Amino acid sequence: MTGPLLLDRDAYLQLVAHSYDGLPLEACGLLAAEPATGRVSRCYPTENEAASARIYTVPSKAMLLADRDAEERGLVLAGVFHSHTHTTAYPSPTDVAQAPDPAWHYVLVGLGEGAPVVRSYRIVGVTVEEEPIVLV
Amino acid sequence: MPAVRLPTVLRSHAGGAAVVVAEGETVADVLSWLEATYPGMAGQLRAPGGEAHRFVNVYVDDDDVRYLDGLATKVGEGTEVTILPAVAGG
Numbered sequence: 286m287t288g289p290l291l292l293d294r295d296a297y298l299q300l301v302a303h304s305y306d307g308l309p310l311e312a313c314g315l316l317a318a319e320p321a322t323g324r325v326s327r328c329y330p331t332e333n334e335a336a337s338a339r340i341y342t343v344p345s346k347a348m349l350l351a352d353r354d355a356e357e358r359g360l361v362l363a364g365v366f367h368s369h370t371h372t373t374a375y376p377s378p379t380d381v382a383q384a385p386d387p388a389w390h391y392v393l394v395g396l397g398e399g400a401p402v403v404r405s406y407r408i409v410g411v412t413v414e415e416e417p418i419v420l421v
Numbered sequence: 422m423p424a425v426r427l428p429t430v431l432r433s434h435a436g437g438a439a440v441v442v443a444e445g446e447t448v449a450d451v452l453s454w455l456e457a458t459y460p461g462m463a464g465q466l467r468a469p470g471g472e473a474h475r476f477v478n479v480y481v482d483d484d485d486v487r488y489l490d491g492l493a494t495k496v497g498e499g500t501e502v503t504i505l506p507a508v509a510g511g
Contacts, residue, residue, distance in 0.1 A: 315508070335509070343508040345478045345485040352505055361429060365508050379511030385476055386430040386506060 288416025290364075290390050290405040296328035297420055301401050303330035304368035304394040311368050313341040315348070316390060317355035318363035324421060325390065327360055333367075340379065341367045364390030364405075371397040374404040376413050384408035390416070423451055423496040426503040434461030443502070448479055449492035451502055466504070478507045 296316065304312045314330040331347040343365065355362055369377075374395030376384075384391060387409040395402040407414045425443045427435055435441055443458075445451045452473070456463045468474050472492065479486045480503040486494045496502060 313508075340511045341509060345480075345487070345507070348478060348505050348508060349480055349483070349485075349503060352503070365510075367510060377511040383476060383508075383510050385508060386428070388429060 288390075288405065288407070289419045290392070290416050291322065291324040291419050291421050292392075292405075293324065293326045294420050296325055297403070297418075299328040299330060300366045300392065301394060301403065303328075304366075304396060304401065306330075307333060307368060308370060308396070310336055310338050311341040311370055312394075313343055313365065313367035315343065315351045315362055316364035316366060316392065317351070317358070317360035319359070320361050323363070325363060327355065327358065328366070329354070338370050363388070364392060366392035366394060368394040368396055373397060374402045376406055376408060381408055381411055381413060392418075422498060423500040423502050425451060425455065426501065428505050430506065431459075431462055431465065431504065434459040446495060446497070447492065448481065448486050448494045448496060448502065451496060452479075452492065476507050478505045479503070480505070 313333050316325045317327040318325045329351040331343050334342040334344045374393035391406045391408050393404050405416050405418050422442050425441050443451045443454045445454050452466045473479050481494050
């Protein structure tokens with residue numbers, strides 16, 4: 286196992302809330318971390334431009350604004366989260382094929398099993414490895 | 422000459438630099454300059470057809486070039502070109 290993902294409690298609550306707000310569609314957003322510690326301290330919920338229950342797209346403009354805001358705060362974009370509305374919190378083949386950065390955290394919020402299930406992964410090439418999440 | 426902000430995933434190809442000063446008069450020139458200067462970026466910026474890779478967003482100042490003139494968008498002194506991953510999945 287890699288990681289763990291150090292995730293601020295507020296960011297965690299925000300990404301779970303945004304996942305519910307997005308129903309019945311998939312919801313998504315970006316995560317920013319402190320470069321020195323890797324601690325994810327900021328969550329940027331975004332629209333799902335794909336407006337779909339099966340796929341998501343972070344709007345291009347939202348990506349730019351999040352990147353700039355993170356930089357101003359001395360943070361770096363370090364991951365993305367999205368919900369799976371009817372399935373488990375595991376990366377789909379589409380998620381793996383389109384994962385942009387092997388250093389990123391890929392956080393999945395599974396809403397298909399009653400209570401939300403939040404898990405984090407590293408995706409390097411076609412290899413998916415779960416990492417533990419530590420709320421801080 | 423335009424400044425180019427690189428995404429973290431490409432910085433290792435540029436010696437860790439977050440921003441590099443490129444040469445060229447259009448976005449296409451800038452991408453060619455990056456590929457020639459940092460061979461590790463070749464294949465990561467453009468699809469075989471020459472258009473920007475669909476997993477990459479390229480911006481000139483505040484706008485995605487898809488909403489400007491694409492790779493023909495002009496750049497110059499004081500222009501900031503930003504390259505970021507296009508984030509999507511299923």
